[in-house]
Amino acid sequence: MNDIIVLEPVLMEKIWGGSRLKQFGYDTPSDKTGECWGISGHAHGTNVVANGPYKGLTLRQLWEDHRELFANEEGDEFPLLVKIIDAQDDLSVQVHPDDTYAKEHENYAFGKTECWYILDKEPSSELVLGHNASTREELQQMVDDQEWKALFRSVPVEKGDFVYVPSGTVHAIGKGIMILEIQQSSDITYRFYDYGRKDTNGNERDLHIKDSVACSMVPHVDPVLDRSSWKEDGVAIERLIQEHYFTVHKWDINGNVVRENRSYLLMSVIEGTGSVVTEGGTHTLKKGDHFIIPSTVANYEIIGEMKVIVSETTK
Template identity: 35%
Template sequence: MNKTLYPLKFNPILKDKIWGGQKLKTILNKKSDLPNIGESWEISDVEGDTSIVSNGSLKGHSLKELLETFKGNLIGDKNYKVFGDKFPLLIKFIDAREDLSIQLHPNDELAAKRHNSFGKTEMWYTLQADEESNLIVGFNQDMTKEKYLSHLENKTLTEIVNFDKVEVGDTYFIEVGRIHAIGAGVMVAEIQQTSDITYRVYDWDRVDDEGNERELHNDLAIDAFDFNMPDNFRVKYSKEENKSNEMVSCPYFTTSYVKVTETLKKKNEYDSFLIYMCVEGDAEIVVNGVSESIKKGETLLLPAAITDYEIASKNATLLEVYV
């Protein structure tokens, strides 16, 4: 394998979903014949869904192979000590033509015990939203286990969850244990721990083409809830141009908003890889005079070994992520 690292792009892994639509094709230019594309996994190390490099001399190699070969040079020495040959983040674009199921995710302890997995702390950045679209995040009142179970049993769960009208740029931090759902008409960028563990508690009573309802996980979910979470899920952040504006910082990832209208000289001081998701416009990532383009709907991984680089654009909005 070529031993020189450079800005890496990967083939998107597209997921057909009962609630998916066409925006990942029409707005983000994903190529697919799938009828209902719900998710584009941009960078994934989930078992069975490992990303494959799409550019440069490492094209055709998997993220898993890169980790095993480059180790700390790819993800940072401190990250390699913690995660070994496991990439810590799963990066997605999601298009909800219909409401997603109302759900929550377990914490690290529960996920490890039950599923040999990480937990699933995540965040959403809204790329597009139809008029009057909503997200469900948290409850609209103080909640107890007993009150929740009563509404679940009486099929009145939608009376107690919080509906938030959403617009482009709205950002949400979804901690483990918090009830949530992406609403119909919303497209988001999602940054999360590497985990595909979801506890579905209500799926709008819908059925698939064969008349079957999707499995619910209420027995597992009840122990995963944190009913005492504060309403701190809406993220306020600055949009100052040509600098990294921190949006979310937690033990699992830090994400910043970067509006680029000129050439920025950047330095990676984090002992971590950097991920750039382009959510508007296009840009060039330049390393040692060599340029890699990134446009709306594309994602790029900058290995930790690359410390000095430039971002050049007149019109790009990027999400910048590191661990």
């Protein structure tokens, strides 16, 4: 296949979701739409291919049956998941396991390390990022005593910020924040705290205190990020992160960019319009589009004025 893989988004309603995903051109099911899974091979929500010879198949099926599209990378699961999240209300305070804990306790290949590019926020919006306990015993005691305000660490955030959330990080996306999230392809979440909220049936959502305490990084340590920037082949590139599971860049395109393809790339348009050209065809691009340039594409050209988040597994 010498063309890109265009993916149909998967929209998910959430108790904390809103209506702002309509800004990306998505046909949202309600005004409680919290997530768009833009690039996903996960069993809980895999995208359908919208073009080319594999139209109608899922990304999960492509990973299983056409590994040549992904540089013959090994693994039972498509490794990454890219989402856009609209938090109309605070998300639960939660933590995700690492790979070892996920395999032992959930029988799943991946834990969940993730990162966030802040697309938008309200003036008073904050994240929960980390906690104030010095030892696991202190963490357990503060949880037992329900000292939530003293335990959780709130931090301000601005549009354009980038946040790295390795597994074991206590965190919550705050009310009014929109993010693009790149993560390991895992849907395992342990809730510490959920504000006593009730679902549409009047039930409080389950908490997972034992797993949350067991998985949490203690003490919390903020990661140090190196957001390096440079110009290359007519595009201004900023490396947001390069770590064990994924490498993420932001491309600011103003004109045209011609590049040789090294592997397979996950691309999400967060601003602007344009087009992408391969030997297999030309596709228009707009804010909210997600697509994959497979490893079978040797060269490609992107034309327009756009900001694109480019993700790949770290080789």
